[in-house]
Amino acid sequence: MADKQAAPRPPWPAWRVVLGYLHLGFAFFIFLTVMVILLPLMVLPVAVLGQAGQGVSHLGLRLWAACFYLFGVGYRIRGRQYVPAKGGCLVVANHSSFLDSPALYAAMPRTFRPLGKVEMARLPVFGLIYRHVVIQVDRGQLSSRAASLGAIRRELAAGRVVVVFAEGSMAPIPGMHIRPLQTGALSIAAELGLPIVPLGISGSGYALPPGIPMRLRPGIVRLNFGPAQPVDLDIRTFAQHLQGVLQDLVA
Numbered sequence: 001m002a003d004k005q006a007a008p009r010p011p012w013p014a015w016r017v018v019l020g021y022l023h024l025g026f027a028f029f030i031f032l033t034v035m036v037i038l039l040p041l042m043v044l045p046v047a048v049l050g051q052a053g054q055g056v057s058h059l060g061l062r063l064w065a066a067c068f069y070l071f072g073v074g075y076r077i078r079g080r081q082y083v084p085a086k087g088g089c090l091v092v093a094n095h096s097s098f099l100d101s102p103a104l105y106a107a108m109p110r111t112f113r114p115l116g117k118v119e120m121a122r123l124p125v126f127g128l129i130y131r132h133v134v135i136q137v138d139r140g141q142l143s144s145r146a147a148s149l150g151a152i153r154r155e156l157a158a159g160r161v162v163v164v165f166a167e168g169s170m171a172p173i174p175g176m177h178i179r180p181l182q183t184g185a186l187s188i189a190a191e192l193g194l195p196i197v198p199l200g201i202s203g204s205g206y207a208l209p210p211g212i213p214m215r216l217r218p219g220i221v222r223l224n225f226g227p228a229q230p231v232d233l234d235i236r237t238f239a240q241h242l243q244g245v246l247q248d249l250v251a
Helices: 014-071 100-107 118-122 126-133 142-157 184-192 235-250
Strands: 073-078 089-093 112-117 135-137 161-165 196-202 219-225
Touching: 014 073, 014 100, 014 126, 073 100, 089 142, 089 184, 089 235, 100 112, 100 196, 100 219, 112 118, 112 126, 112 142, 118 126, 118 135, 135 142, 142 161, 142 184, 184 196, 184 235, 196 235, 219 235
Parallel strands: 073 219, 089 161, 089 196, 112 135, 112 161
Antiparallel strands: 196 219
């Protein structure tokens, strides 16, 4: 017997649609207001003091991440102890939502610099913050990729933390399997003999789905750090191993 097709989902009632738009409007207003208020705290310390101002900037970004509690978005964080208290460290995370960025600032126990796409620097207000705190890369340009890897090497060699979304781009479907990891940052950390800590992020794609502009829903973002993974294999085989570790962390 042929499988029965799933019945089409009935349309949402009008009251639920209205509440959804009210929640979205409230979230956008608070999000933008908090960002504008905290803009000097997030940008000026780095602009004036350089690396010495990263700690103050990180505090501002943590406050920005906390504002998502007002929208019904919470964070559940496990395994922070796996991030070493000092010294260089590469944190490798999966990526399925724009909400992953504030979640990182809520979860990370140390200041860090993430690697991100240069396109985000063009956004109003947010782009100004982005240009000061993110290692930017244009993946379509070989020179930009090389420059970003050089910046990652300098940060790690100086004893700082770098976070990369090693899949290379945002997952188009929340909850899909972890895709093959890019090896550039992994190779640098391995060459420097530094810990590579996996971070599995789940739930963010439900609260703020990719590809659906401004659809924010209440939910829990879970961030699970795992133990640092020893690089005792060639880098491509290690990347496959780390892909499996991330898959377990988001399960």
